[in-house]
Amino acid sequence: ACEAVEGGCNNRGVSRKEVNPAVEIREAPGKGLGAFAIRDIPKGSFIAEYAGELISIKEKNRRIAEVTAHRNAEEKHYMMALDSQRIIDCKEKGNDA
Known part of the structure; x- marks a missing residue:
């Protein structure tokens, strides 16, 4: 269970279909949609599924x-x-x- 894992589960974001709040999905000129960090994101952080x-x-x-x-x-x-x-x-x- 997630409660047994120090720091909680790393896959809860996946099961909740979440996107890291430090990421913004927007148009990349000439490329289509892109994911952009709007602030620093610590190494190993969940971004999105x-x-x-x-x-x-x-x-x-x-x-x-x-x-x-x-x-x-x-x-x-x-x-x-x-x-x-x-x-x-x-x-x-x-x-x-």
Whole structure:
């Protein structure tokens, strides 16, 4: 239980779908939405859960090739490597992070 952990649980922010109050989500000119620290954040602090669709490298490559084939320079990619085989794509199924 969280009460048994010194300093409390580190995952409560995830279960409550919280974003660190020191972070502001706003437009990054020419880039789309971005997360910006509005004050210093101590190392190791919870920022926000990064949620999205778990896809393979093969699917990531297919999605990027599809956008490239249509030459859609305005389309943004919101992908992060989880490890060498899996990617989190939050374009369609993501959250504020």
